[in-house]
Amino acid sequence: xxxxxxxxxxxxxxxxxxxxxxxxxxxxxxxxxxxxxxxxxxxxxxxxxxxxxxxxxxxxxxxxxxxxxxxxxxxxxxxxxxxxxxxxxxxxxxxxxxxxxxxxxxxxxxxxxxxxxxxxxxxxxxxxxxxxxxxxxxxxxxxxxxxxxxxxxxxxxxxxxxxxxxxxxxxxxxxxxxxxxxxxxxxxxxxxxxxxxxxxxxxxxxxxxxxxxxxxxxxxxxxxxxxxxxxxxxxxxxxxxxxxxxxxxxxxxxxxxxxxxxxxxxxxxxxxxxxxxxxxxxxxxxxxxxxxxxxxxxxxxxxxxxxxxxxxxxxxxxxxxxxxxxxxxxxxxxxxxxxxxxxxxxxxxxxxxxxxxxxxxxxxxxxxxxxxxxxxxxxxxxxxxxxxxxxxxxxxxxxxxxxxxxxxxxxxxxxxxxxxxxxxxxxxxxxxxxxxxxxxxxxxxxxxxxxxxxxxxxxxxxxxxxxxxxxxxxxxxxxxxxxxxxxxxxxxxxxxxxxxxxxxxxxxxxxxxx
Amino acid sequence: xxxxxxxxxxxxxxxxxxxxxxxxxxxxxxxxxxxxxxxxxxxxxxxxxxxxxxxxxxxxxxxxxxxxxxxxxxxxxxxxxxxxxxxxxxxxxxxxxxxxxxxxxxxxxxxxxxxxx
Numbered sequence: 001x002x003x004x005x006x007x008x009x010x011x012x013x014x015x016x017x018x019x020x021x022x023x024x025x026x027x028x029x030x031x032x033x034x035x036x037x038x039x040x041x042x043x044x045x046x047x048x049x050x051x052x053x054x055x056x057x058x059x060x061x062x063x064x065x066x067x068x069x070x071x072x073x074x075x076x077x078x079x080x081x082x083x084x085x086x087x088x089x090x091x092x093x094x095x096x097x098x099x100x101x102x103x104x105x106x107x108x109x110x111x112x113x114x115x116x117x118x119x120x121x122x123x124x125x126x127x128x129x130x131x132x133x134x135x136x137x138x139x140x141x142x143x144x145x146x147x148x149x150x151x152x153x154x155x156x157x158x159x160x161x162x163x164x165x166x167x168x169x170x171x172x173x174x175x176x177x178x179x180x181x182x183x184x185x186x187x188x189x190x191x192x193x194x195x196x197x198x199x200x201x202x203x204x205x206x207x208x209x210x211x212x213x214x215x216x217x218x219x220x221x222x223x224x225x226x227x228x229x230x231x232x233x234x235x236x237x238x239x240x241x242x243x244x245x246x247x248x249x250x251x252x253x254x255x256x257x258x259x260x261x262x263x264x265x266x267x268x269x270x271x272x273x274x275x276x277x278x279x280x281x282x283x284x285x286x287x288x289x290x291x292x293x294x295x296x297x298x299x300x301x302x303x304x305x306x307x308x309x310x311x312x313x314x315x316x317x318x319x320x321x322x323x324x325x326x327x328x329x330x331x332x333x334x335x336x337x338x339x340x341x342x343x344x345x346x347x348x349x350x351x352x353x354x355x356x357x358x359x360x361x362x363x364x365x366x367x368x369x370x371x372x373x374x375x376x377x378x379x380x381x382x383x384x385x386x387x388x389x390x391x392x393x394x395x396x397x398x399x400x401x402x403x404x405x406x407x408x409x410x411x412x413x414x415x416x417x418x419x420x421x422x423x424x425x426x427x428x429x430x431x432x433x434x435x436x437x438x439x440x441x442x443x444x445x446x447x448x449x450x451x452x453x454x455x456x457x458x459x460x461x462x463x464x465x466x467x468x469x470x471x472x473x474x475x476x477x478x479x480x481x482x483x484x485x486x487x488x489x490x491x492x493x494x495x496x497x498x499x500x501x502x503x504x505x506x507x508x509x510x511x512x513x514x
Numbered sequence: 515x516x517x518x519x520x521x522x523x524x525x526x527x528x529x530x531x532x533x534x535x536x537x538x539x540x541x542x543x544x545x546x547x548x549x550x551x552x553x554x555x556x557x558x559x560x561x562x563x564x565x566x567x568x569x570x571x572x573x574x575x576x577x578x579x580x581x582x583x584x585x586x587x588x589x590x591x592x593x594x595x596x597x598x599x600x601x602x603x604x605x606x607x608x609x610x611x612x613x614x615x616x617x618x619x620x621x622x623x624x625x626x627x628x629x630x631x
Contacts, residue, residue, distance in 0.1 A: 029579050029602030031627060443579050447559075448601035449630035509603065 030410050031448045032509040033455060041456035045463045045499045049492055052467045053485065068248075068289040082283060091148040098145035098208075100426060105205025109428025115201040116426035119418045121208075122199065126192075127408045128416060133238050134401050137247035140238040141275045146215045147232070150224055167223045172230060177306035180231035182313060184214070188233065189317040193324060194353035225276045237314060242273065243296030243394065244401055244465075250287040251277045272299065294465050297394040298472040305386060308393045309365070315400040316364035319498075320357055322407050322505040329356070367494065368393075374490035379483060391477055392491060395470035399495060402462020403502035406455035410446060417441045455506050463499040467492065534631060536560035545569035545586060548608055550624040555606075557598040558631045565594040571610055577626055579604035598628040 072078040080086055097120070104116040112118040133140060154166040191198050191207060198204075218227035228235045250272050251257055257271035270285075271277060273296070278286060323329055333352050340348035372388040379388075417439070424437040431437065470491055474484035539561050544551045547570065557563055567575060569586040576583040577594075579602060586592045586608075604627075607620040 027578060027605070029600075029604055031601065031603050031629065443602065444600035447630055448628075 027415075028411060029414070029443055030451065030509075033452045033503070033507040035507070037452050037456050038503050038507040041460050041503045042500050044460045045503075046496055048460065048464050049467055049496055052464060053471060053488060053492060066292055066295045068287075068291045070287040070289050072286060072288050077288075078283075081288060082286075087142060090142045091145075094143040094145045095148050095152075098149075102205045102208055104426045104428075105201040105203075105208070107427060108201055110201060111428065112199040112201060113418065114422075114425075114428035116419075116422045117201045117204045118199045119415070119422055121204055122192075123412060123416045124419055127404075127412050130238075130241060131405060131408075131412065134241045134244050135246075137245045138238055138242035138273070140235060140242075144228075144232070144235060146212060146219075147224060147228060147235075150216055150219050154224070165223075167220050169223060170221050172222045172226045176230065177304055178230050178236055178310055179306050180218070181233040181236040182306060182310045184211070184231070184233040185237060185310065185313060185317075189313070189320075190354065190357055193317065193321055194350055194357050196350055236310065239273070240311060240314065240394075240397065241401065243299075244294055244397060245296065246291055246293050248272050248289050248291055248296060249275070249278050250289055251281045251285055252287060253281070253285045272296070294398060294469055297397055297469045298476070303390040303393065305390065308386075308390045311393045311397065312365050312368060313361050315396055316361040317357065318400050318404055319364070319501065319505075320360040322403065322502075323360070324353065324356070326505060326508040332356070368396075371490045371494045375487045378486045378489065379478065392470060392473055395466050395473060395491070396495070396498065398462040398465035398469060399459075399498050399502065400462075402459045402465075403505070405458050406502070406506050409454060410451055413446055414441065414443055417445070456503065459499060459502050459506070462502075463495060466495050466499075470495070534558070536562065536631070538562045538564070540564045541566065543567045545571070545573075545575070545608060545623060547571075548610070548621045548623060550606065550608075553624040555624065555626045557626070557628050559598060559601050559628055560631055561598045561628075563594075563596055563598055563626075565592075567592045567594065569608075573608050573610040575623075576607045576609060576620070577604055578607065580626075598626075601628045601630050603627050 072081070101117045101120060108115045108117070129140070129143075150166075157166045158164065195203075215227065215232055218231045221227075222230075230236075250270055251274060252270040254270055257274060257277055333349065336352050336355075337348055340351045344351045369385060369389060372392070373385045375388050375392075376383050376385050418441060420439045421437050424434040425431040426433075470488055471484070474488055475481065478484040478487055537558070539557055541552065541555055541563065543555075543565055545567065555563070555565075567584075567586050568588065568591050569575075570588050572585070572587045574583055575586050575592070575594075579600065580596065582594060582596060584592050584594055603625055605622050606624040606626060608623045609620050
């Protein structure tokens with residue numbers, strides 16, 4: 001029955017493309033993925049689903065039983081990465097860029113194409129850094145300018161008041177969890193997807209200053225690391241992405257892990273990605289490991305409802321971002337436009353896009369909960385639905401990551417080249433600080449065929465990874481490989497649907513809209 | 515793992531196959547009331563395109579991406595000849611009047627789609 005459903009869905013999902021609207025600012029020249037690529041990709045996703053689930057990983061994998069290589073055994077790497085001067089240099093560059101973005105936003109050219117801040121924030125930082133963190137490692141822990149600035153102020157304060165600290169030390173209420181990060185990420189997603197002036201340099205400066213105020217107030221009330229863990233939304237989001245990455249930091253002695261909370265993965269062999277503990281551990285207790293992609297998503301620690309909600313929000317807004325540029329969304333906008341004009345006048349499109357942004361996570365969550373309820377049935381009701389939802393939610397991240405790469409690769413590689421001339425003339429005043437202001441974007445840097453093949457291949461690989469992660473999680477949490485396998489069928493259907501939707505979106509054309 | 519890698523390789527081979535050479539394509543286009551009679555011009559990478567353009571209103575036609583532009587009028591046919599060297603979907607806009615300066619007056623009138631060979 002599942003196979004028939006999958007086949008029918010795959011065949012009917014190939015919808016003829018019609019024009020729609022682009023994400024963000026600037027021009028994109030992407031051709032839609034042709035039908036044959038889309039069908040081959042969808043068929044491969046379905047085929048691999050059965051191959052992997054039927055033939056691989058029948059044992060019960062151990063939490064720590066994965067290959068890793070400690071890069072700190074190589075002295076040059078150890079000296080560089082643990083040198084205070086290196087960390088200071090990285091943080092200084094980050095803070096300077098942060099201040100430059102605000103300055104160019106306020107005083108620079110209003111044309112987004114001539115101003116440093118829109119290209120840097122929306123392409124280099126949000127897309128490029130997201131790719132880097134997912135595919136290499138969580139460099140945000142060093143780059144975070146809000147943390148760097150606050151820690152600098154803290155140091156200065158403590159030099160004047162050795163016994164004092166620059167926060168009120170209020171106890172963070174446990175019930176609040178990471179809901180502050182959830183609300184702030186939803187606000188950010190609204191700016192990205194629904195607010196029509198998100199590429200205006202001055203607006204970017206205002207958003208950053210507002211977010212800075214919220215972040216520093218949070219740090220002042222509860223302490224830097226408490227707010228980073230619960231309220232600094234980009235630290236929380238990038239930590240999710242970093243679980244996919246092939247690097248981790250590890251503290252090998254459990255005594256140093258006692259300060260860590262549930263955001264870290266902690267077991268008999270120490271704790272993983274606990275950045276606060278890293279700062280307090282001795283050099284001999286630290287490891288910077290290479291590891292296989294995706295193992296961070298399988299680590300067996302408790303995941304709460306707020307974490308599940310934020311991951312679902314992240315996945316659904318990434319998908320909505322692409323869905324907004326499809327003919328189906330264009331038709332929905334057209335159908336609702338007159339009503340929206342009657343309600344909100346000139347803000348009709350903003351209202352429609354906001355509605356879409358709010359509805360998408362709700363639909364996503366409902367479908368996911370329904371799938372988890374089905375899995376619970378398959379397990380004989382030994383689990384409650386929300387527990388199933390929490391345990392398996394990380395397994396969806398590879399599909400979202402893969403779609404993100406497929407959809408935004410050309411934006412980063414083509415439009416991202418704008419940063420080269422903008423680095424020489426960040427304010428748009430006609431400067432040439434680095435001699436690159438005359439650089440012209442090479443739009444032929446990547447061929448359409450390469451982009452299509454990359455997009456489809458990456459999405460299929462993301463699907464394979466998602467099934468692998470779900471399978472490992474099932475084997476670790478459910479007794480008996482037969483029960484574990486049976487529990488995954490509903491999730492497998494969801495993953496195939498999600499993957500086919502991702503392929504369908506990149507098969508739609510993107511129109512520029514003025 | 516061997517099955518996965520083999521299948522991905524086969525996918526790449528199937529999707530990468532092609533065996534046609536460049537062509538010379540000629541398009542006779544009319545801009546009437548700021549609309550192009552052929553809204554989508556399709557070509558393959560390496561083709562040489564000749565666009566013969568007549569307009570019922572004087573202005574500037576601009577092919578984005580390639581950044582080619584020329585004046586068009588209702589008297590003389592404007593000839594644009596270029597190689598479609600870059601793949602992608604490029605908007606074609608019309609800017610009424612004689613000024614080459616672009617802005618909110620640019621009217622999108624069609625697309626050039628260049629596919630890989």
